[in-house]
Amino acid sequence: MKRSRIFKTVAIVSAAALLAGSLAACGPGGGREEIESRTDKYGNTLVTIMVHKDSSTQEGKAYQKCVDEFNAAYKSENIKAQISFVAQTSGVDQYEGTISTLYGQGGGKLHDIIAFDAPKCAGYAKSNMFVDMTDLIGDYVNEFIPASVNKVDGKVYGLPIQESSAGFFYNKKLLNDAGVSDTEIDNYKTNGWTFEQFKSVCAKLKSKGKTPVDMQLTAKGETSTFLLYPLGNAAGGEYVSPDGKTVGGYLDSAETKAGFKFIKDCIDNGYTGYNINSTDFLTSDSVGMFLSSGWTIPEINNQYASNFTNGWGILPYPHAQGKPAVSATGSWSFAITNNGIKNKSAAVKLIKWMTSDESAKRITDATGMLPAKTTMQIDYAPLSPEGVLYDQLVNTGKPRPAMAAYSDFSTEFNLIISGLRDNSVEKVLPDRVTSLQTKINRNDR
Amino acid sequence: MTTIAIIILAAFAVALAALIAVDIVKAKRANVQYHLKQCIAGYLMMAPAIALAFVFVLLPILFSLGYAFTDYHMYYPNDIHFVGVSNFTELFTEISNKGELWFAIKNTALFVVLVVPLQIGLALLLALFTNRKKRGVKVFKVCFFAPVVISLTVTSFLWLQILAPNESGLLNSFLGMFGIGPIDFLADKKTAMLWIVLLSAWQGCGYQMLIFSSGLTNIRGDLYEAASLDGARGWDKFVNITVPGLKSTLLYIMITVFVGACRVMIQPMLMTGYELHTVTLSYYMYQMGYGSKLIGLSSAVALMMTIVIGAITLVQRKVLK
Numbered sequence: 001m002k003r004s005r006i007f008k009t010v011a012i013v014s015a016a017a018l019l020a021g022s023l024a025a026c027g028p029g030g031g032r033e034e035i036e037s038r039t040d041k042y043g044n045t046l047v048t049i050m051v052h053k054d055s056s057t058q059e060g061k062a063y064q065k066c067v068d069e070f071n072a073a074y075k076s077e078n079i080k081a082q083i084s085f086v087a088q089t090s091g092v093d094q095y096e097g098t099i100s101t102l103y104g105q106g107g108g109k110l111h112d113i114i115a116f117d118a119p120k121c122a123g124y125a126k127s128n129m130f131v132d133m134t135d136l137i138g139d140y141v142n143e144f145i146p147a148s149v150n151k152v153d154g155k156v157y158g159l160p161i162q163e164s165s166a167g168f169f170y171n172k173k174l175l176n177d178a179g180v181s182d183t184e185i186d187n188y189k190t191n192g193w194t195f196e197q198f199k200s201v202c203a204k205l206k207s208k209g210k211t212p213v214d215m216q217l218t219a220k221g222e223t224s225t226f227l228l229y230p231l232g233n234a235a236g237g238e239y240v241s242p243d244g245k246t247v248g249g250y251l252d253s254a255e256t257k258a259g260f261k262f263i264k265d266c267i268d269n270g271y272t273g274y275n276i277n278s279t280d281f282l283t284s285d286s287v288g289m290f291l292s293s294g295w296t297i298p299e300i301n302n303q304y305a306s307n308f309t310n311g312w313g314i315l316p317y318p319h320a321q322g323k324p325a326v327s328a329t330g331s332w333s334f335a336i337t338n339n340g341i342k343n344k345s346a347a348v349k350l351i352k353w354m355t356s357d358e359s360a361k362r363i364t365d366a367t368g369m370l371p372a373k374t375t376m377q378i379d380y381a382p383l384s385p386e387g388v389l390y391d392q393l394v395n396t397g398k399p400r401p402a403m404a405a406y407s408d409f410s411t412e413f414n415l416i417i418s419g420l421r422d423n424s425v426e427k428v429l430p431d432r433v434t435s436l437q438t439k440i441n442r443n444d445r
Numbered sequence: 446m447t448t449i450a451i452i453i454l455a456a457f458a459v460a461l462a463a464l465i466a467v468d469i470v471k472a473k474r475a476n477v478q479y480h481l482k483q484c485i486a487g488y489l490m491m492a493p494a495i496a497l498a499f500v501f502v503l504l505p506i507l508f509s510l511g512y513a514f515t516d517y518h519m520y521y522p523n524d525i526h527f528v529g530v531s532n533f534t535e536l537f538t539e540i541s542n543k544g545e546l547w548f549a550i551k552n553t554a555l556f557v558v559l560v561v562p563l564q565i566g567l568a569l570l571l572a573l574f575t576n577r578k579k580r581g582v583k584v585f586k587v588c589f590f591a592p593v594v595i596s597l598t599v600t601s602f603l604w605l606q607i608l609a610p611n612e613s614g615l616l617n618s619f620l621g622m623f624g625i626g627p628i629d630f631l632a633d634k635k636t637a638m639l640w641i642v643l644l645s646a647w648q649g650c651g652y653q654m655l656i657f658s659s660g661l662t663n664i665r666g667d668l669y670e671a672a673s674l675d676g677a678r679g680w681d682k683f684v685n686i687t688v689p690g691l692k693s694t695l696l697y698i699m700i701t702v703f704v705g706a707c708r709v710m711i712q713p714m715l716m717t718g719y720e721l722h723t724v725t726l727s728y729y730m731y732q733m734g735y736g737s738k739l740i741g742l743s744s745a746v747a748l749m750m751t752i753v754i755g756a757i758t759l760v761q762r763k764v765l766k
Binding site for chain 2: 094097100101103106124127220221274275404405407408411414415421422434435438439443445
């Protein structure tokens with residue numbers, strides 16, 4: 001027998017044995033280790049937390065400061081917190097990959113508390129990665145804006161670090177020049193406005209040769225979903241069934257279609273489009289309104305304020321006639337993980353500390369985002385940009401669909417928005433409904 | 446996971462030990478003196494390379510191979526079950542229903558069919574141009590090679606600026622001077638993939654140009670001189686001397702460009718995002734693994750890709766030999 005043949009035989013037999021071994025080793029349990037608690041060499045109970053930012057960022061520094069203060073406060077109880085910064089340099093997917101790998105190892109390898117993006121909560125909760133905190137935190141949950149608490153099937157799995165909402169930033173001069181008075185603007189801010197009123201304002205702006213609104217149709221990814229999902233809900237629609245498992249009859253319901261048709265109308269009438277430069281609203285007098293999140297507020301204040309000669313503001317999301325207004329909510333939250341550490345008392349203390357009023361203020365001061373707590377002293381002027389967003393958050397905020405296959409929902413939502421470029425709502429939706437249902441079924445375990 | 450890795454490592458060590466044993470037996474039968482110390486020294490010198498190959502090549506391949514037959518979900522790393530070929534059934538169903546995978550296969554095929562000849566043709570042209578002994582040619586060589594050292598992310602963003610669908614885009618501002626546009630090049634279902642092909646060929650051809658250049662220098666100059674004396678013209682010399690002389694280089698380049706083209710992902714990901722008219726197999730696989738969290742299904746796509754790419758590569762080798 002030639003050496004090459006021997007080598008081939010040995011290689012094939014080894015590969016087959018390895019494959020068989022790999023598959024045999026794949027099974028429930030997987031040797032996940034469980035321990036009571038984790039202590040350092042000085043006898044301190046260790047509690048760990050992982051955040052999604054780099055330690056050099058303002059937000060990262062705020063988290064570090066909160067942890068330092070926790071350690072000072074709990075020194076007498078021999079509890080010590082350690083923070084890890086796993087920046088999302090390669091996007092949220094890599095961050096999630098890290099969580100999954102550490103979780104699989106058990107034995108406290110995954111941090112006791114992790115930061116996560118709110119819409120991912122259902123997936124984590126259903127996989128048992130997150131601890132049901134309902135009884136552990138008790139009435140503490142009442143300190144938060146109800147729409148901001150991460151609940152799945154009525155149980156609390158996450159507490160918001162901060163909140164985010166979005167609205168239509170407007171250039172006051174352009175609106176006034178188009179015949180939209182300050183009184184009318186204030187009326188929309190106070191009482192909300194309908195899809196028809198929104199389109200009427202767009203028509204006035206268009207008649208003045210301006211691009212009426214940049215809806216960020218090409219923002220892609222989660223940004224696009226976050227900014228645009230409230231419009232389907234504001235038409236009275238839902239995207240999936242309450243259990244997150246059925247799409248038919250929801251995503252393609254008459255009400256949800258009305259939301260997409262509103263977007264399509266705006267495209268067809270030339271009120272918005274896919275070719276608008278995303279900085280035009282900020283840098284030139286050519287775009288009347290700009291759909292964006294609260295993060296644009298510090299951006300305008302710090303860099304572009306001088307471009308708005310008569311000032312600027314934020315208008316709330318419009319809604320269909322006779323339907324309640326709906327606005328975007330959901331930012332990053334903290335959850336306690338099922339990481340193989342049985343005793344969760346130190347983790348509960350840390351999560352309460354990290355979401356306390358003082359910590360929330362420190363973090364929102366660093367990020368410019370909105371606080372998610374009702375117990376905090378809020379002093380936003382009623383019709384100011386922050387005031388409008390906070391008012392929306394409290395009164396009309398509605399989270400994105402709670403479903404295990406949320407990432408797939410977001411992908412399909414983006415495909416719908418890009419599909420509206422060349423096709424009608426009726427033509428785009430059937431394929432996406434089928435595709436999303438297939439993905440939900442694959443994810444269902 | 447660690448247990449599986451240890452099992453694989455043990456099997457790998459056993460296989461290696463078996464090979465050494467076979468060597469010893471063969472040496473004894475052939476009455477050849479076997480120097481165990483020298484042999485061990487040899488294997489020890491190979492050890493770092495073997496360890497790296499084991500960790501970064503063998504392990505991922507075997508894990509991926511194994512996962513393709515499981516229901517591994519990223520959120521359930523401790524609850525993995527053997528599911529037979531159901532992942533493959535699922536994928537074939539999606540292809541037959543003209544789902545996203547069907548678009549991914551179609552787009553990847555289009556990309557490969559266009560980019561392989563274009564990139565190789567461009568590389569050969571540039572190599573022929575820069576291989577001439579004229580002043581300043583080296584400057585061109587550096588210019589043509591420059592895109593290779595720039596990351597794909599940077600070049601993709603660069604082209605995004607060129608192709609921006611409004612007046613701020615370089616190409617649209619140029620067309621605007623003639624009253625054309627603005628055109629959203631990357632949103633057009635018919636042209637988006639062509640732009641990605643163009644960018645990829647432009648970015649990659651500099652590397653193949655260098656390989657062709659080295660192949661060209663290996664062709665003896667006297668062959669060209671003899672051909673000139675026989676009255677051969679430029680084209681005749683190219684067809685009868687240059688092309689046969691570059692045959693082995695061409696085979697290598699064709700295989701590497703083909704395999705690279707089959708794995709295209711960064712360009713569509715950055716330039717258009719996840720769109721049906723530009724999604725590719727690798728992008729679909731990434732989306733399935735990281736987006737949908739279905740590692741098992743994603744591994745099945747990877748396995749299918751490996752088999753198809755491997756088969757086509759073998760055919761290429763047979764045909765071009």
